[in-house]
Amino acid sequence: MLAKLSWRIYTRPDCLLARVLLGNKLGKPDALVWLPTKDGVYSMKTGYYIGISMKEATQLQPAPQHPCNWNTDIWRGDFSPKLIVFLRKIVKGALPLGENLEKRSILSNSKCIHCGLRETATHMFLHCRFAASIWEMAPLLHVERITSATTFATALKESKKTLNLPPSGLISGPLFPWICWMIWTSRNQLIFENRVFSPLETLTKAICLSREWHEAQLKGNTQVLSTQKLNQGINARNNTGGVSVYTDASWKEGVNKAGLGWLFKDHLGHTILTKCRSETFVSSPLMAESLAMREAILQARQKGFSTLTVYSDAQTLVRVINDRKPLKEMFGIIHDILQLSLEFSVIFLFTFLVRTTQCRSLVKGVLSNSANPLSVIFFY
Template identity: 25%
Template structure:
């Protein structure tokens, strides 16, 4: 199991790797485990108060946790294993052994967020929804990849390999193409999210830009998606026919490019972006 944990360590924060280690060593202090060690505490799950709290329930089944897996893009990874895996350790081991390092890292980070959400409720009486937990894990994953300057790819032989993340936003587009960069911003402690976009020609000269403020604190990926949607709509309205749209969110680009249909509340926005892109054949995405 140590090798399995090391497998996901390079593409997930140390705190997520540490949590997997505690789970696999049977030392995560769930209420069931505390009771087995003669600690006087309630046995029911603190989030739902329906069943005894143990790892499988908390991280897979409790209070819509499946939605968090779906938002993180791991629903299709989890579903086939619900019947074949007998406990959380088997689930972790199977995913780490059979899936990519990227998937293993995302799983580790999602479990950390779910466990943190549980602890926040137990000790501080604050909690977020399963959807928010998934979005938080997705945002943390994106930040981790950007900070560490690497992404995980699969070569034609099916082998996993790390490649350096190259920031190509300053490179000009192909001849006759425009380039549009999109981004999201968060306005201090206010309950608002900013989105913006900027068009340049193939020589890097500024053409036009726009921005918007949305009431409500969106997740980083949601903010990027809103900015992307607004930029594509603007390009269509202005009659642009050859545009490369860039975002620094690998997760957003993957979600738009994927043929899989999601089932989270984030999915309609992605579907809308896909529909807009389909209207103009020479609109492209780049991260």
């Protein structure tokens, strides 16, 4: 079968190493894959987390859930990488605050420099009189969610529910990490350089740093978009006189059936060929999209087209092919597509195309006229 994909598990049922039987058309040999990752490549990081998760699964009682979500609250935060590391150190207790210095028998700097109380993360960043003055002036809506938190991790999570007010000049992006960073910076400058910064100066600097970083990100994104538009213009000129193929697929959940369709157009936009077929043993919508693309390229080779541009609305598939990154689910299919791309002499592009109303109706028409009609689910 075109889309059959099977796994051979070694030694025991819970083994995470598998041999994927690719079932491709161009002779890609079988390969060992690491199941926990999308690309099937083993790494020490995934091995470590799998070991931890297996160890936790054997415990009688689940470990208490941490109030902070590492992925959404820290690692994917809309702030600079420096602040990501900074927040992680605070939550993990790795920042050299007075509380952590006491654990290492360093007692000379264990008190808060502003009020003389025991210096913990919660005290320094939330409840100290210096920090309380900053939060009172901060241009944030519902700032009480932060100041009423009993732990720093809770405050970090609650800060996502606050909104920036107009005086800050920030449309998006959290202000909480930048204020915490400047509280920490002001504390260090007072201890090591004897430089005193008022709460207002500290808050102003935090807002300025946040605005500078977000403006830099917007400027960088604008440059990337300009480069992409320039490349698209060059590709359009290079493809003059060539053939374009638009591929699409649909998938029926539960029975693992798919409908594949593709449409060829010349450089003037006239339709020169349409084709569709049904396929069984298809494991996912992404697999269906990849099968449709491969069949379209095979059709182009049979017709003798030398210049070809491929369009698909499956952004993940286009990214995997262009980046030459493996994906264990479609290991053999991707190999076939890349091998076939070498047989075209002029140009061969994989382009993500947002499906328009015209394209959607066109693809539905192609699939509905299939020799084997199939009740399908379309994904938009």
